[in-house]
Amino acid sequence: MESATDMFSAFDIRVSRGRRPVLGGATLQVRPGEVVALLGANGAGKSTLLSVLAGELRGEAAVHGKRGVMLNGCDLAKLDVAAQARSRTVLPQKPSLAFDLDVTEVVAMGAYPFPGLSQDDIDILSRRVLDKADISHLAARRYLELSGGEQQRVQFARVMLQILAERQADPRGRYMLLDEPTASLDPQHQQLLLGVVRELALTGRIGVVLVIHDVNLAALWSDRIALLSDGVVVACDTPENVLTPESLRRVYGVAVHVMAHPRQPGKPLVVFG
Amino acid sequence: MNTMVGTRKFAPRPVLVTLAIALILAGLAASSSGAVSIPWSNLPRLLWGQAAPGDAMLQNILVDIRLPRVLFSVVAGAALAASGVTMQALFRNPLAEPGLVGISSGAAAGAVLAIVMTMGGFFVVASMAFAGSLLATYLAYVVGSRYRGVAGLLLAGIAINTIASSVIGVLTYLADDAQLRDLTFWILGSLAGADWSTLAWIGPWTLLLLAYLLVQWRVLNALLLGEREAAHLGFDLAAVRRRLIAVTALIVGPMVAVTGGIGFVGLVVPHVVRMVLGAHHRYLLPASMVAGALLLTLADLASRLVVSPAELPIGLVTSLVGGPFFFWLLMRGRTAAR
Numbered sequence: 001m002e003s004a005t006d007m008f009s010a011f012d013i014r015v016s017r018g019r020r021p022v023l024g025g026a027t028l029q030v031r032p033g034e035v036v037a038l039l040g041a042n043g044a045g046k047s048t049l050l051s052v053l054a055g056e057l058r059g060e061a062a063v064h065g066k067r068g069v070m071l072n073g074c075d076l077a078k079l080d081v082a083a084q085a086r087s088r089t090v091l092p093q094k095p096s097l098a099f100d101l102d103v104t105e106v107v108a109m110g111a112y113p114f115p116g117l118s119q120d121d122i123d124i125l126s127r128r129v130l131d132k133a134d135i136s137h138l139a140a141r142r143y144l145e146l147s148g149g150e151q152q153r154v155q156f157a158r159v160m161l162q163i164l165a166e167r168q169a170d171p172r173g174r175y176m177l178l179d180e181p182t183a184s185l186d187p188q189h190q191q192l193l194l195g196v197v198r199e200l201a202l203t204g205r206i207g208v209v210l211v212i213h214d215v216n217l218a219a220l221w222s223d224r225i226a227l228l229s230d231g232v233v234v235a236c237d238t239p240e241n242v243l244t245p246e247s248l249r250r251v252y253g254v255a256v257h258v259m260a261h262p263r264q265p266g267k268p269l270v271v272f273g
Numbered sequence: 274m275n276t277m278v279g280t281r282k283f284a285p286r287p288v289l290v291t292l293a294i295a296l297i298l299a300g301l302a303a304s305s306s307g308a309v310s311i312p313w314s315n316l317p318r319l320l321w322g323q324a325a326p327g328d329a330m331l332q333n334i335l336v337d338i339r340l341p342r343v344l345f346s347v348v349a350g351a352a353l354a355a356s357g358v359t360m361q362a363l364f365r366n367p368l369a370e371p372g373l374v375g376i377s378s379g380a381a382a383g384a385v386l387a388i389v390m391t392m393g394g395f396f397v398v399a400s401m402a403f404a405g406s407l408l409a410t411y412l413a414y415v416v417g418s419r420y421r422g423v424a425g426l427l428l429a430g431i432a433i434n435t436i437a438s439s440v441i442g443v444l445t446y447l448a449d450d451a452q453l454r455d456l457t458f459w460i461l462g463s464l465a466g467a468d469w470s471t472l473a474w475i476g477p478w479t480l481l482l483l484a485y486l487l488v489q490w491r492v493l494n495a496l497l498l499g500e501r502e503a504a505h506l507g508f509d510l511a512a513v514r515r516r517l518i519a520v521t522a523l524i525v526g527p528m529v530a531v532t533g534g535i536g537f538v539g540l541v542v543p544h545v546v547r548m549v550l551g552a553h554h555r556y557l558l559p560a561s562m563v564a565g566a567l568l569l570t571l572a573d574l575a576s577r578l579v580v581s582p583a584e585l586p587i588g589l590v591t592s593l594v595g596g597p598f599f600f601w602l603l604m605r606g607r608t609a610a611r
Binding site for chain 1: 365501502509510552
């Protein structure tokens with residue numbers, strides 16, 4: 001079913017800040033339909049790896065071989081930003097807005113990479129993503145008067161609109177990068193957002209990479225977990241294979257207990273300390 | 274379409290129509306009033322109809338002096354307001370305008386240099402002002418692109434403004450009395466230089482560039498989210514920045530050459546329109562253009578009426594009225610913004 005070109009991959013990425021290496025040869029692959037969580041201690045290189053995938057940061061050039069980021073078989077460095085925006089969306093960690101707009105106006109920006117969409121198409125998509133993000137009741141509000149968590153959900157809806165726009169016309173895989181999407185959300189909306197992400201991945205053939213600090217949320221909602229340590233992906237597999245006491249202790253440097261999740265059969269539950 | 278309006282106090286279309294009607298009325302008022310007043314009822318006859326005996330002088334005043342001046346204030350007001358909107362989105366800063374980046378003061382330094390050092394003549398002054406604005410823009414861009422984000426551009430603007438004002442200061446010392454009067458008038462801003470031959474080139478030039486800005490509303494909206502987010506929406510940021518700065522310079526440079534420094538329009542008009550319509554650039558841009566045109570037409574009318582038959586520099590009028598108004602806006606902003 002899947003061809004080798006239907007994939008978003010970073011191979012042997014090396015990035016340095018000054019003399020200090022932040023990424024020392026990180027490798028990650030994500031296929032349409034799966035959710036990959038990036039876990040690791042502060043400074044492990046999670047956000048840097050996400051920035052490289054987002055095209056904001058370029059790793060060191062390859063001396064030889066095939067170092068770099070490939071998006072559906074194309075070298076990301078050679079793909080123009082407009083084409084990137086049609087196959088990959090990025091949800092920033094701390095979204096802001098310089099001047100006030102309505103919630104619907106912010107969400108509709110997700111349609112900008114698709115100039116062929118009519119206003120009706122955009123309205124239909126907007127209603128759908130507002131509903132999925134559970135912010136239909138905020139549609140007529142001004143963005144800047146919302147709480148931090150509500151703003152986060154509006155930005156998520158915008159990114160969702162971008163990933164769903166003209167989805168039928170383009171059979172190739174699309175990819176969503178989320179930088180701590182649940183950081184300012186209450187528990188109910190954390191579950192809700194990750195559930196939507198999971199559903200999008202499966203039904204829309206979308207590959208998702210998310211940076212997240214909550215190990216247990218990652219265990220529940222991701223297909224694979226990539227564990228980063230000192231700029232290298234040290235493990236990348238299903239949650240139950242990656243979240244072992246040994247590997248977690250090595251990465252986080254604290255005592256860890258892993259047990260069976262009481263409510264979700266087959267899923268691990270991690271307790272620190 | 275209604276879903277786009279949301280909680281705005283006013284829908285975009287009625288506001289635009291109201292502004293346009295107000296602009297037409299202001300244009301008529303400005304055409305009929307001045308040192309010599311021409312009744313509104315006579316305007317059609319003087320413009321198109323059979324000239325009655327004794328009409329020749331009124332016709333001259335209307336067609337050769339008033340009309341180009343009114344049209345010029347419309348174009349200049351729209352240009353100043355639109356440049357303000359563009360710069361504010363680009364810098365994500367409500368206080369940004371061409372003056373801040375140094376484009377206006379670069380143009381001013383060039384023009385003053387021409388007034389003091391050469392025999393003058395409009396063409397020389399205009400081209401030197403244009404050269405000054407381009408040089409300032411180029412410097413701002415070169416320095417600005419060395420830093421991430423917009424901090425570099427703002428710092429470059431401070432440096433350029435300092436250099437330009439010191440150049441102007443030195444030249445003021447060197448100027449003789451006649452030049453000084455010219456200079457003062459020009460620094461304060463004036464529409465007295467507006468005639469058909471000036472309007473014939475600056476009018477189409479400016480309107481073309483304004484039309485270009487109007488179709489850029491998507492990228493201007495995207496910039497409100499931040500530079501990285503705009504890039505993730507598919508906009509090539511380096512190119513966008515270059516293009517928008519160049520277009521602003523191409524609008525402001527020639528305009529400053531003709532009118533001198535007319536402050537505050539580019540700052541306050543977008544501010545007020547944003548309070549009424551919100552920041553969606555699809556509506557903010559056209560509404561600001563019409564509002565800027567309206568404001569400058571009224572300011573020019575005031576500048577001609579207050580000390581009639583003499584006239585005040587228009588920049589003085591806009592600052593006198595606009596400065597306190599802006600201050601008042603800032604004072605009530607904290608409570609009214611919510």
